[in-house]
Amino acid sequence: MRTTFVVPDDLDAPRRGDDVVAPGDTIPPHNPMCYGCGPRSPHGLHLSMIAGEGVTATGELLVEPRFEGGPGVIHGGILASVFDESMGLGLMLMGLTAVTVVLDIDYARPVPIGTRLRLDARVLGTRRRQVYAEATATVLGADRAAGEPVAGAHGLFVIVDPHAHFGPTRDLGQKE
Numbered sequence: 001m002r003t004t005f006v007v008p009d010d011l012d013a014p015r016r017g018d019d020v021v022a023p024g025d026t027i028p029p030h031n032p033m034c035y036g037c038g039p040r041s042p043h044g045l046h047l048s049m050i051a052g053e054g055v056t057a058t059g060e061l062l063v064e065p066r067f068e069g070g071p072g073v074i075h076g077g078i079l080a081s082v083f084d085e086s087m088g089l090g091l092m093l094m095g096l097t098a099v100t101v102v103l104d105i106d107y108a109r110p111v112p113i114g115t116r117l118r119l120d121a122r123v124l125g126t127r128r129r130q131v132y133a134e135a136t137a138t139v140l141g142a143d144r145a146a147g148e149p150v151a152g153a154h155g156l157f158v159i160v161d162p163h164a165h166f167g168p169t170r171d172l173g174q175k176e
């Protein structure tokens with residue numbers, strides 16, 4: 001993947017939280033109305049990620065016609081949302097709450113509508129309140145050379161106190 005995003009080389013290793021889901025289990029949605037993962041979001045992605053070993057997660061996404069941007073291909077903003085959410089769910093395995101402050105996407109290849117994507121997300125490391133993560137998307141069931149990613153992402157997240165950060169807005173987010 002090509003990127004100008006700089007991952008510091010002095011990160012602390014990511015640590016899995018004590019009370020998080022086991023490898024192989026689905027990471028629960030953090031908010032039922034979340035556009036990325038919420039089951040009650042009417043127009044959302046309904047993205048689901050499975051916990052891997054360490055602070056890693058995998059998922060799948062069918063590129064539906066409603067995700068179209070350019071003729072016949074996924075909208076870049078949708079793909080950015082997919083990466084944001086897949087990394088965000090992955091870092092919940094650290095047992096903390098963090099929000100995105102920087103999102104960097106490498107759109108390496110066009111992604112046609114109807115494609116089924118495999119998503120791989122992992123936390124790279126931390127530095128004080130900063131959490132660095134990366135994710136890739138590869139095409140499932142295609143003969144694309146050696147599973148080369150069609151897109152990739154880096155994210156910088158910042159750890160927050162969820163009650164202080166979301167307290168003023170959370171009731172708005174829970175409405176039908």
Ligand SMILES: CCCCCCCCCCCCCCCC(=O)SCCNC(=O)CCNC(=O)[C@H](O)C(C)(C)COP(=O)(O)OP(=O)(O)OC[C@H]1O[C@@H](n2cnc3c(N)ncnc32)[C@H](O)[C@@H]1OP(=O)(O)O
Binds near residue numbers: 102
């Ligand atoms: C009520 C209970 C509900 C529970 C529910 C759970 C919810 C679980 C949510 C999961 C969600 C996942 C999936 C969706 C992820 C999104 O999409 S989140 C939505 C989009 N993001 C946002 O809305 C974030 C908006 N930004 C902010 O609110 C503020 O910038 C922040 C993040 C609170 C930081 O503000 P601050 O605390 O004043 O930060 P500050 O002290 O200046 O900086 C803290 C650190 O971050 C670094 N930093 C901040 N911004 C940047 C930047 N742009 N570049 C580089 N470094 C930066 C600083 O350098 C500093 O680093 P250190 O000095 O500690 O090393």
